[in-house]
Amino acid sequence: MWRNIASNALSLFVVIMIVAIGMIAWGKRQYTNPGPLTEAICLRVESGSNFSRVANSLTDQGAISNATIFRLGVEYSDKKSELKAGSFLVGEGASMQEIVDVVTRGGASTCGTEVVYRIGVLASEVQVRELDPATQAYQVTAEFDPAAAEGSAPETYVKVRNESDTRYRIALAEGVTSWQIVDSLNHADFLAGDVTEVPAEGTLAPDSYEVRVGADRAALLASMQAAQTEILAQAWEARAPDLPYDSPEEALIMASIVEKETGVAEERHQVASVFVNRLNQGMRLQTDPTVIYGVTKGQGALGRGLRQSELRSETPYNTYVIDGLPPTPIANPGRAAIEAALNPDATDYIFFVADGSGGHAFATTLEEHNRNVAKWREIEAERANQ
Numbered sequence: 103m104w105r106n107i108a109s110n111a112l113s114l115f116v117v118i119m120i121v122a123i124g125m126i127a128w129g130k131r132q133y134t135n136p137g138p139l140t141e142a143i144c145l146r147v148e149s150g151s152n153f154s155r156v157a158n159s160l161t162d163q164g165a166i167s168n169a170t171i172f173r174l175g176v177e178y179s180d181k182k183s184e185l186k187a188g189s190f191l192v193g194e195g196a197s198m199q200e201i202v203d204v205v206t207r208g209g210a211s212t213c214g215t216e217v218v219y220r221i222g223v224l225a226s227e228v229q230v231r232e233l234d235p236a237t238q239a240y241q242v243t244a245e246f247d248p249a250a251a252e253g254s255a256p257e258t259y260v261k262v263r264n265e266s267d268t269r270y271r272i273a274l275a276e277g278v279t280s281w282q283i284v285d286s287l288n289h290a291d292f293l294a295g296d297v298t299e300v301p302a303e304g305t306l307a308p309d310s311y312e313v314r315v316g317a318d319r320a321a322l323l324a325s326m327q328a329a330q331t332e333i334l335a336q337a338w339e340a341r342a343p344d345l346p347y348d349s350p351e352e353a354l355i356m357a358s359i360v361e362k363e364t365g366v367a368e369e370r371h372q373v374a375s376v377f378v379n380r381l382n383q384g385m386r387l388q389t390d391p392t393v394i395y396g397v398t399k400g401q402g403a404l405g406r407g408l409r410q411s412e413l414r415s416e417t418p419y420n421t422y423v424i425d426g427l428p429p430t431p432i433a434n435p436g437r438a439a440i441e442a443a444l445n446p447d448a449t450d451y452i453f454f455v456a457d458g459s460g461g462h463a464f465a466t467t468l469e470e471h472n473r474n475v476a477k478w479r480e481i482e483a484e485r486a487n488q
Contacts, residue, residue, distance in 0.1 A: 132168055133175040136195040139165050142235035144213040147205055149187040149266055156185065156205065165192055165201065172198045181206045189214025189267045191235055215268045216240065217259070219248070219290055222275045223433075224403050226286040230259050248289040255291075263292065263315075270315065272322065274308040276436035277361045279400030283326075283434070287319050295319045303400060304354045304431025305330050333437050341444040346381040357443035358431035362391035366461045370439055374446035376454055376464065385452065387421035395419050395432035 143163050147156060153176045157169040166172050175198055176182050184206035191213040192201055204212075213233040220227050228248050231240040244258035262268045270292055274283060280301045287293060295318040307329035313322060338350040347353045360374045377387055394404050396419030397412055413420070419428045435443075449464070453471035457463040458481040465471035 132171045133198045135197055137165055137197050137201070138167055139192065139194050139196060142191060142193050142238070144189055144233065144235045145192050145201075145205070146189045146214065146267065147185065147187050151185065151187065153182060153185060160192075160201065165196065166198055172202075175199065176202055187266065188212075191233070215262045215265060217262065217268060217270045217292070218273055219271070219286070220273045220275070221278055221283055221286040223277050223282075226282075226289070228255075228259065230256075230262055248286070248291070268315075270313045270317075272311045272313055274306070274311075274326070274434070276308040276439065277358075277433045278308065279303060279395075279433050280306055281400045282402065284323070285401075287322065290319075293317055293319050293322070295321075297323065301327060302430070304358050304434055306434045307333055308434055308436045330434070333440055337437075337440045337444045340441075342446070345444065345446075346378060347444075352427055353443050354435065354440065355427045355431045357435035357440040358433045359387070359389055359391060360442050361435035361439040362433055363389060364462065367438060369461055370442035371445065371447040372449060372451065372464055373454065373462070374442040375449040376451045378446045379450065379452050381426065383452065384425075386423075386425060387427070389421050392419045392421045392428050392432055393417075395428070400432070 143165060145156070145159065145163070145165070153173055157166065157172045160166045160172065161169045179199075179202060181202055186205060186207070189212070190204045192204060196204075213235055216231045216233070218229045218231060220229065226248060227245055229242055230244040231242050233240055244256040246256055246259070248255075272287070272290070280303050283306055284297050284300050288297060292315045293313070294316045297319045301323055306323065306326040309326075309329060311322065311325065334350050334354055338353060341353070345353070347356065356374065356377060359377060360370055364370060364373050377389070379385075380387055390408060393408055393412060396415075396417040397408075398404055413422055416423045418424065419432065421428060450466040451464040453465040453468070453474075454462040455465075455471065455474050455478050457474070458478065463474040463477070465474055
């Protein structure tokens with residue numbers, strides 16, 4: 103009798119073990135296999151939340167099939183205490199294991215709301231954008247001029263300012279001046295600290311900078327300066343031989359002129375070749391952007407054409423009058439313009455003029471240049487009559 107009982111007990115134990123092993127294997131497959139999401143979602147994890155709330159949210163959004171298995175997986179992976187607050191992109195078919203990795207990895211939020219402060223050559227603007235998880239495209243929900251909206255920013259912006267997972271970026275356009283950057287940063291109400299001294303022209307790297315609410319303006323400017331110093335040092339090290347620059351600083355001046363002369367990326371090396379050829383031949387640079395900088399001092403756009411008196415006036419920046427380079431850069435050039443100034447195309451061009459397409463027509467002789475100018479005048483006249 104006892105032998106039968108023992109045998110039956112052993113059989114039951116074996117069955118229970120087999121079932122348990124099967125349940126564990128099934129649970130592991132549920133945890134690691136692709137999940138039920140048919141399109142990506144944005145999962146928001148509030149500060150102070152826990153994995154039970156996350157599991158409920160994921161269940162409500164159809165991202166996981168079993169909240170219990172999700173919680174047990176978190177326990178088993180020993181990540182219960184590593185939950186991060188923020189908004190996280192959960193991709194189509196993401197497994198529970200992948201979701202846990204996303205919300206415990208840390209770093210910046212990967213979806214949700216983003217505030218982009220764009221500092222441009224002609225104007226600055228703030229954009230509030232929401233990432234659409236399904237299309238991976240941002241939708242602009244508000245945009246405004248920060249200088250004009252002081253004290254009366256759009257309600258959408260005011261709302262996201264109070265959300266802890268809102269991300270912020272400062273986007274500097276190539277060709278902005280240091281004065282424009284400082285002036286714009288002083289209007290950014292999510293930054294802190296006073297900046298009264300404008301950094302030297304050309305020393306701030308145009309780029310996109312991720313910042314946090316309360317970031318110090320001076321520290322941000324220092325980061326921009328460090329980035330530009332590194333870019334210039336790398337380009338100077340890889341420069342072409344026999345350039346008419348005695349220092350990286352002179353190359354930076356040339357890069358700023360190239361940056362202001364063309365908005366066509368493919369032309370930068372050609373434009374740089376024109377000015378390098380002029381310097382090598384002892385010709386004056388004769389470039390309008392330097393004259394404009396002499397008038398505005400970099401404090402905003404001129405907003406009109408240059409006057410003949412300004413083109414004749416002898417200032418340190420009037421390259422129609424002075425020989426060689428102006429004394430300082432006339433804007434903050436981007437990496438591509440710096441590299442173009444230090445590795446210009448090998449050409450015989452010494453002239454260029456707008457060609458009506460947004461680019462320029464280049465010439466090696468004055469006769470050819472005059473023909474290009476005549477074509478441009480015809481295009482201008484046609485446009486004026488339209």
